[in-house]
Amino acid sequence: MKQAWRWLLVAAALVLLPRAALAQSPKKKPGKKPAAPTAQPAAGGEIELDAPAAPAAPAAPADTGAAPAAPGGPTDAAPPPPAGGGAGGICDIDPTACPKQEDITKAAKKEVNAEVYAVQQIYALRYHRLEIQPWWSVTLNDQFVSHPGPGLGINYYITNVLAVGVSGNYYGGLNEDSDFNFQNRRAAYIAVPLNEYSVGWNANFTYVPVYGKFAGFGNFIFSYDAYLLGGIGMLWTKPIAVIDPDNRSFTYSGKLDVDLGIGLRIFFNRWFALNLEIRDYIYNEQLENTQVAATQAEQLNPSTWYGANSLTNNVQAQVGVSVFLPFGWEYRLPK
């Protein structure tokens, strides 16, 4: 029974402890005596220079190696009055560093070149956070074959505006030869070489030059940023046999690509955002040969299947989400 009461008291004390931190302290009434100075830190502890001046503690004997005396102990004697008007803080620690009145006057006249950021305490900070970015992509510039598919990007922000990362796309089985292409072949007897994709990956740098806020319907506010990215990678493609499908059978091969993109992130909270991106994958495509060899033996020879190379831009729109890890953070300094 006695133990139960003890547990109850401990629990109540534990709950009341954070309450004191959460609640604001009541306003001080004018004329009332200021609160007692904060206690001096223990040896080796942090010193709060901005704290109100505290009475100087008696100097510990040098090289004694003795632990600081407990409060209320024999060394907890009345402190001597501070020297020099009681500047406290740095003056007590190192009197040579104590600012003199004339220095302060000079310092006041000195031009300050403080670095003040235009946007302080950004709502969705990226610095040292990992971004996981799944998306769905659709082709924007190929009216003959579309290459939709899922993708995933992982970026780590080295600074708040610069990230390194990798991304990948999967297109297998999702490439779609358009009806327009069929109509064109049937009407004009012109077959345009077509290619399909399997998979691709890229290593990228992401740079975030634009950050902003929107008020939605004059009611709520959300943050967004715009970014640029670029990198290199590999894209596995192969021609679709449309010129001589009876004899030609192509296999996927990897091509070096350069990707350039621009994107927009709309933050719903500090770690979750909607992502819209347009990315151009530039690579050298190997097309199907539009000429068919004369003899059956030559037609079966794979060396006759490939035609010209063509610098290709695969521009795709990517719609997805961004999840930032860790989910939260705390600013070290107030606003």
Place this chain on the structure above:
Amino acid sequence: MSAIKRTAMMRRLLTTIGLGIVGLLALGSRAEAQEIQLTGPLAGAPPARHLRLYRDGRFEIAPTMSFTLLDEYERTILFGGRAQYNLTDWLGIGVWGAAGISSPTSLTNEISTSAPQSVETQVNIPNCSPAGSAYTARGSAGCPSFANQTGKINWVFAPQVQVVPFRGKLAIFQKIFVDTDAYLHAGVAFVGLTERADCGPGTGGPSSCSNVPLVNGGANSFGTTGSMAIAPTFGLGLNFYLASFVALGVEYRALPFDWNRSGFDSRGAGPNNNFPDDKITSADQTLKFNQMVTISLGFSLPTKPKVSD
């Protein structure tokens, strides 16, 4: 009831009460913190004060330049303008109009130069052989080019409304700050087109869609005619306010409607009219989700915007 049992029961009761108090106190902590926020000086305040109302009660005129996307046979650049009156800061009514200049795509050039001139294709591409025989030279004088028959957007006129749900600002390199808004627009578009004219028996045009009668002194079946399509138009855009009366805009617009972009005979016979019928008619028009990107430079009057409370 034994003393041991009573003690155990009491312990459980006290533990339960204790946990309940802990829970209530924990709830109280959160509620109190929230209370401070609600009764603070910003309680009930609007999200933005002294907001520059760039649109409210202002007339805007904006020269525009539009570029069509995912073109099959012809690319079009449209030059025009938008005139708009903003009833409020979030709603405007106006018109957009533009005239287009078209240029052939590489596919059109490929067909013009490489498509076989044969009996199989003579309804779809000009065959300039006097005898109508296959695989003859092209480009002779008086022989129409394939690029002539392709569909083209000549002009667009679209009464529309703009709704502006989002209003904000952005920082570029933490140095440049631009007020911006995002809007949606929707309306009805009247689109002036050039398409291949009807041909074939019973269409009112040349009785044959082949070019062979032309080179034999007959009518040209690859001529074009003007038409107008009426279509919904919608999209979204961003305005960046460079100054109190100047805004740079980027806009996406969709204009879905049926038209015959190639001038081919691709439909009109067979199941669901999915097969050629040797005639060019409205049956050969297919739905295209026409898309374009527009950039604009808007000027607003009066030059000084209102400012909110």
